[in-house]
Amino acid sequence: xxxxxxxxxxxxxxxxxxxxxxxxxxxxxxxxxxxxxxxxxxxxxxxxxxxxxxxxxxxxxxxxxxxxxxxxxxxxxxxxxxxxxxxxxxxxxxxxxxxxxxxxxxxxxxxxxxxxxxxxxxxxxxxxxxxxxxxxxxxxxxxxxxxxxxxxxxxxxx
Numbered sequence: 220x221x222x223x224x225x226x227x228x229x230x231x232x233x234x235x236x237x238x239x240x241x242x243x244x245x246x247x248x249x250x251x252x253x254x255x256x257x258x259x260x261x262x263x264x265x266x267x268x269x270x271x272x273x274x275x276x277x278x279x280x281x282x283x284x285x286x287x288x289x290x291x292x293x294x295x296x297x298x299x300x301x302x303x304x305x306x307x308x309x310x311x312x313x314x315x316x317x318x319x320x321x322x323x324x325x326x327x328x329x330x331x332x333x334x335x336x337x338x339x340x341x342x343x344x345x346x347x348x349x350x351x352x353x354x355x356x357x358x359x360x361x362x363x364x365x366x367x368x369x370x371x372x373x374x375x376x377x
Contacts, residue, residue: 225264227257228271232367233360237267244286246334247271249354249364274337278306278372282338290332293321297329304343307373311347331355342368350376 226237227250234254238246242263259265266284273280288298296319304310312323312330319326330341331354342365345351353365369376 224257225261226259226268227255228268229256230271230275232364235271237264237271239264239267240287242285244284244335244338245288247336247338249336249361251360271337275371284338286335286338288333288335288339290329293325294329294332297321297326298333298339301330301333301339301341301344304340306340309343309345309369309374309376311345312351313347315344327352337368340368343372343374345376 223238224236225239228235228237233249233252234256236246236248236250236254237244237259238248239261244267259268270280270282270284274282288295290298297315300310300315300318310318312326315321315326316323326344330344331352333339333341336342342353350362350365350369351357352362354361356362366376
């Protein structure tokens with residue numbers, strides 16, 4: 220499904236399907252490598268692509284994009300805790316849960332509901348004994364993306 224994107228940007232690990240609404244970023248989806256790209260349809264989508272490109276070149280790049288992320292109170296609490304994880308660091312689902320007074324499994328579910336990855340870096344949340352899941356998956360391309368992002372940010376997992 221390629222409808223509704225305001226840009227599709229090639230990245231080393233996927234094509235980033237970008238969705239905007241006015242002057243707000245509302246979604247980034249990981250599309251398969253080789254999916255069709257799309258030049259930004261307007262100035263804001265162009266700025267989103269510029270900032271994503273800057274992050275891909277420099278993992279220390281700080282995003283400055285307005286975004287809309289609609290979720291439950293619980294999801295927003297989890298996403299807030301995830302935004303606080305510095306680049307180059309990870310927390311386990313258990314550690315995020317402890318910070319917000321929750322169990323690890325619902326933290327993972329909230330991570331999977333995140334529609335603005337990279338700005339809300341759910342790839343920085345890992346299992347206590349390994350990489351954990353990503354995008355509701357425990358293997359395949361989703362985990363390859365998570366590994367790439369963590370390596371890009373300087374995280375070394377066993």
